[in-house]
Amino acid sequence: MIRSLYIRVVLTFLVSVIAGTVISFFVSTWIFEDKLNENAQINLRNFGQDVVQIYKTLPLREAESFVSGMKQLDSYYIRMYDATGQFQSYGKLNGHKSAAVSKEQLKKVLDGGVVQTTPNGIATVLLGLPIKTEMGTKAMFLETLAPPSASFVVKFGLIFASCSLIAGSLLILVASVYLVRPIKKLTKATKRIAAGDFNVKLNIKQTTEIGTLARSFEEMMHDLKQLEQMRREFVTNVSHEVQSPLTSISGYAQALKQVNLGEHERNRYLDIIISEAKRMSKMSDNLLKLSMLESQSQQPRLAILSLDEQIRRVIVALQPQWSARKIHFELDLESVKVKADHDQLNQVWTNILSNGIKFSEDDGVIHVSMEQDAQYVTVRISDSGIGIPIEDQKRIFERFFKADRSHSRKYDGSGMGLAIVKQIVSLHQGGIRVESEPDQGATFIVTLPIRPLTDS
Incomplete structure (x- = not known):
């Protein structure tokens, strides 16, 4: 062969x-x-x-x-x-x-x-x-x-055939070198990428199929480089997020071994251990949800639902959080029916509203409005909280990213809620963006199609 x-x-x-x-x-x-x-x-x-x-x-x-x-x-x-x-x-x-x-x-x-x-x-x-x-x-x-x-014809034909064969053979020997050279470059680049080196330059300027293949290869290499960077960041973030509760659990478990520890202190340590264990469990659950959403192994189960009624029910479910801090809601919701996954959209409003409550000042106001046209419905959720820095707004929907890093200890969370929100909205063929200025609150704008294209 x-x-x-x-x-x-x-x-x-x-x-x-x-x-x-x-x-x-x-x-x-x-x-x-x-x-x-x-x-x-x-x-x-x-x-x-x-x-x-x-x-x-x-x-x-x-x-x-x-x-x-x-x-x-x-x-x-x-x-x-x-x-x-x-x-x-x-x-x-x-x-x-x-x-x-x-x-x-x-x-x-x-x-x-x-x-x-x-x-x-x-x-x-x-x-x-x-x-x-x-x-x-x-x-x-x-x-x-x-x-x-x-x-004469026979002699001419034989001479012509011989010259054609010799000249053609010499030309193809030279041309094959230039034809095979970019393929050899691609082969070497593939081996380097397999070894983890993504800083490879092909320098293939051809406009033929080989050139198209080289440009596609460079695009793939760029995507792989970004994917590898995301993987490393993911491992780092997971390690960091897991290490914190594990350290707390380990420390307070060691403290429980003290013989002269009072009953009140013992219960407080146990409560902290239980809280950190729940935090790890929630983070693991969010990771699983995000992984399933990104792999699209869990397709939306579409059904007709009343969007304004759903948002009202989520606000009522969150009453213990906002009533304890005397936060008020101003609603401007018109009756809108959409075809969507009820549970997934419920998670979207729960995450956004929970963040609004979490980062708002006491006695603050959260404004929720909704408007629709022939094809789309737009929901705007505005809080009066600490806001999001401009440089962080581009990364706010990345997993594990926390915009308010200076208050990361004050505000609990794994940084995956908005990543899940964005993935759910994308699965519904919609879009989400944020408008915010520091200390002036944040507005999350969610746009959803009334009937997704996947609906038959």
Whole structure:
């Protein structure tokens, strides 16, 4: 099995050139065969008429002597038949096989007719002419021995085929180097990427299919580089998020071993351990949800629902959180029905409203409004909290990212809530964005299609 692409290209070209040359030669011969035979017939007929004229003009012996000395006999072979079938030949065959003359052809010529055939293919002609002499009528048969035109064509064809094969082979040997070179670059780049090195430059400027492949490869390499960076950040963030509760659990568990520890302190330590364990469990659950959403293994179960009623129910469910801090809600909701997954959208409003409550000041106000057009409904949720810095707004929907880092200990959370929200909204073919300025609150704007395109 030939594995080298270079050898494959060369062998393919050589086979193609040889086969093409042979086919072209036979096709050309077949096309020009009639023309060559016609030329041979004309030349032979003219020569035969000259011989007939000689026998008419000169006595028989002088004519025979004159014909036997003609230089054209190098290319022609003459046979003179009498009535008995005996013949006298002029010229040498030089290894050629003379054409057979049948009795019918001989009788026809002796009777004054003319015979003309092509017995041996291209440019070989047998011509029979009657000659009247003082000894009676004779039948003269002439045939070509080495047709100049056919010989030239064959020689030319062989030389052309040889030169074509040699020149083509040399050119393909050179061209194959340039053809295979970018593929070798791609192979080396693939090995480097497999080893974890994503800083590879191909420098392939071709506009052919190879160039398209190289550009697609560079795009893939860029995506893999980003994916690897995200993977490393993910591992780092998970390690960081897990390490914090594990450290707390380990520390307070060690503290529980103290013999003289009071009942009140013991219960407080246990409550902290339980709280940290719940935090880890919630983070694990969020990771699982996000993974399922990103892999789209859990497709939305679409159903008609009243969006304004759903948001009101979420606000009521969150009452213990906002009533304890005396936060007020201002609602501007019109009746809108959409086709969506009830549970997934419920999680969207719960996460956004919980963040609004968490980051708002006491006695703050959260404004929720909704408007729709023919195809989309837009929900705006604005809080009066600490806001989000402009440089963090681009990353607010990344997993584990916490915009308010200076208050990360004050505000509990794993930083995955908004990542889940964005993924759910995307699965519903919608969009989400944030508008915010520091210390002036934040507004989350969610746009959803009333009927997703996947709805049939």
